[in-house]
Amino acid sequence: KNEVEQSPQNLTAQEGEFITINCSYSVGISALHWLQQHPGGGIVSLFMLSSGKKKHGRLIATINIQEKHSSLHITASHPRDSAVYICAVAPYGNKLVFGAGTILRVKS
Amino acid sequence: NAGVTQTPKFRVLKTGQSMTLLCAQDMNHEYMYWYRQDPGMGLRLIHYSVGEGTTAKGEVPDGYNVSRLKKQNFLLGLESAAPSQTSVYFCASSPRTGWDYGYTFGSGTRLTVV
Numbered sequence: 001k002n003e004v005e006q007s008p009q010n011l012t013a014q015e016g017e018f019i020t021i022n023c024s025y026s027v028g029i030s031a032l033h034w035l036q037q038h039p040g041g042g043i044v045s046l047f048m049l050s051s052g053k054k055k056h057g058r059l060i061a062t063i064n065i066q067e068k069h070s071s072l073h074i075t076a077s078h079p080r081d082s083a084v085y086i087c088a089v090a091p092y093g094n095k096l097v098f099g100a101g102t103i104l105r106v107k108s
Numbered sequence: 109n110a111g112v113t114q115t116p117k118f119r120v121l122k123t124g125q126s127m128t129l130l131c132a133q134d135m136n137h138e139y140m141y142w143y144r145q146d147p148g149m150g151l152r153l154i155h156y157s158v159g160e161g162t163t164a165k166g167e168v169p170d171g172y173n174v175s176r177l178k179k180q181n182f183l184l185g186l187e188s189a190a191p192s193q194t195s196v197y198f199c200a201s202s203p204r205t206g207w208d209y210g211y212t213f214g215s216g217t218r219l220t221v222v
Contacts (some may be wrong), residue, residue: 004150033211043198047197047218095141095166096211100149 003027006087006099013106019074021088034061034072034095035041043086044071052089057102077106114199114214121221129184131218137212139202140165140182143214144176144195150206151198157182168214182195189221 005024013019023032034046047054047061049070054061057078063070074081087099112133114115122128131140138159143151153166155174163174171193182201184195199214 002150043200043213045210045212048210088151095153095156096151098152098191100148100150 001036002096002099004021004087004089004099006085006102008102009057009100010103011105013077013104015078015106015108017077017106017108018069019077019104021083021085021087021104023070023072023099025070025087025089026070027067027089027091029068029089029098031090032063032068032070033088033090035088037084038066038085039083044087074077074104079106079108111200112201112212112214114197114217116217117215118218118221121186121219123189124220125189126185126187127189127219128186128196129199129219131182131184131201131214132180133182133201133212134180135201135203135212136179137203138179138203140176141200141202141211142172142182143198143200145198146166146195147154154184154197176213182208189219193219194221195219 007022031050033048035043037043049063058075061071082105084101086101088096115130117131139162141156142154145151152168157176158180197217200211202211
């Protein structure tokens with residue numbers, strides 16, 4: 001079983017919809033990262049969080065340490081949000097472990 | 109703009125050829141990493157460095173070598189390329205305390221070995 005599981009693997013949404021991507025992990029961690037990768041592009045760090053909730057524009061990330069679960073929400077989705085969203089966790093004293101990513105397509 | 113720069117962006121190699129991928133960062137980060145990204149899998153760590161002159165093996169180091177002679181540069185070498193090394197390679201860096209701080213990634217190198 002992978003240490004980091006993301007769901008769904010693929011997601012298609014209509015412009016304007018509220019989107020949720022989930023990440024579950026199996027180890028104790030000191031931090032969790034959400035990353036964004038556009039087609040053919042580099043990887044951009046969106047959030048790093050160790051508790052609670054963070055918001056940046058239309059993006060919201062939450063984490064529940066007890067349940068070992070994090071969610072990334074996108075409000076009022078737009079075609080430019082189409083990308084791969086990657087969850088990565090930092091186990092205590094160890095290197096990042098990455099999920100396989102969620103491919104998001106937002107249609108206009 | 110400050111960040112992580114990878115060269116080249118694309119490369120096609122024949123089996124058995126060698127090449128070096130260059131990663132340069134201008135943020136004075138101590139930690140640098142090389143990852144590979146394959147379809148359906150998460151990024152996997154090849155090698156990493158916690159400071160100038162130091163390197164260490166990651167999850168999938170076989171077939172690769174690295175060097176960090178200068179703090180700002182981290183080189184990834186393939187001595188004898190194999191088709192299994194066809195992948196997208198990403199370099200990243202982070203501040204001294206590493207795992208608990210934000211990472212900055214390069215734009216990737218798409219390598220095809222035929």
